[in-house]
Amino acid sequence: MVDKLMKFEGVSKSYRSKPALNNVSFGVDSGKIIGLLGTNGSGKSTLMKIAAGLIPASSGSVSVLGAPVGLGTKSAVSFMPDRPLTESWMKVRDAVGFYRDFYSDFDEEKAKKMLDFMNLKDTDRVSSLSKGMNERLQLTLALSRQAKLYLLDEPIGGVDPVARAKILDAIVEFYSEDSSLVISTHLVRDIERIFDEVIFIRNGEIVLQEEVEDIRLKHGKSVDDMFKEVFAE
Numbered sequence: 001m002v003d004k005l006m007k008f009e010g011v012s013k014s015y016r017s018k019p020a021l022n023n024v025s026f027g028v029d030s031g032k033i034i035g036l037l038g039t040n041g042s043g044k045s046t047l048m049k050i051a052a053g054l055i056p057a058s059s060g061s062v063s064v065l066g067a068p069v070g071l072g073t074k075s076a077v078s079f080m081p082d083r084p085l086t087e088s089w090m091k092v093r094d095a096v097g098f099y100r101d102f103y104s105d106f107d108e109e110k111a112k113k114m115l116d117f118m119n120l121k122d123t124d125r126v127s128s129l130s131k132g133m134n135e136r137l138q139l140t141l142a143l144s145r146q147a148k149l150y151l152l153d154e155p156i157g158g159v160d161p162v163a164r165a166k167i168l169d170a171i172v173e174f175y176s177e178d179s180s181l182v183i184s185t186h187l188v189r190d191i192e193r194i195f196d197e198v199i200f201i202r203n204g205e206i207v208l209q210e211e212v213e214d215i216r217l218k219h220g221k222s223v224d225d226m227f228k229e230v231f232a233e
């Protein structure tokens with residue numbers, strides 16, 4: 001029986017000699033929205049890229065649905081990178097076509113509903129979208145794949161609070177409960193309402209993994225208060 005949707009065991013990663021992750025172990029269960037929270041440079045993107053099979057770990061093992069990360073796990077994982085994969089010549093419909101052609105699990109109907117929700121038009125040029133609208137597009141593309149695990153790297157980075165709220169509403173609205181979502185951010189206060197569980201990462205190490213309800217009940221704190229306490233300098 002596969003117990004965890006994703007599992008990191010003793011994972012370390014260095015870029016040349018610079019360490020980015022140090023002996024990271026944790027698991028992700030199915031059916032959850034999880035916040036991967038850490039300050040700049042704490043290793044969030046590195047962790048996601050390893051889970052998505054884009055870069056290798058230096059040591060340790062990572063599995064998705066019980067299989068080591070590799071070609072076989074890529075269809076179970078949809079990754080939204082912090083930099084867009086779309087090209088500037090594209091219109092929104094070209095970006096959708098690109099994903100449809102590239103991913104056999106792409107759900108075009110879902111993409112259309114999401115684009116509508118996001119107020120994006122087929123004919124909008126990607127290069128003329130504002131940062132917030134572009135993030136809406138990237139999120140639509142990533143969530144329209146039928147994956148088991150969605151990894152969203154800073155989906156609300158650099159957008160104003162109104163755009164943030166819209167993006168969070170879209171995540172909640174279009175999330176399917178037989179999958180899990182891992183969302184990296186350092187903007188904790190704006191987003192904590194949607195998390196079931198949070199993982200704190202500091203200097204490449206996991207320093208806390210806890211259910212949000214437990215943080216509130218056991219510690220009597222919001223996730224944001226806890227984050228500020230753990231990351232105080």
Ligand SMILES: Nc1ncnc2c1ncn2[C@@H]1O[C@H](COP(=O)(O)OP(=O)(O)OP(=O)(O)O)[C@@H](O)[C@H]1O
Nearest residue numbers: 015018019020038039040041042043044045046047
């Ligand atoms: N391609 C790379 N080459 C060299 N060092 C890198 C590379 N990518 C990341 N690093 C370093 O690894 C560490 C972790 O970076 P990472 O991007 O994973 O952090 P992060 O938590 O996602 O940060 P941010 O919130 O700023 O995006 C940082 O010290 C960073 O400078």
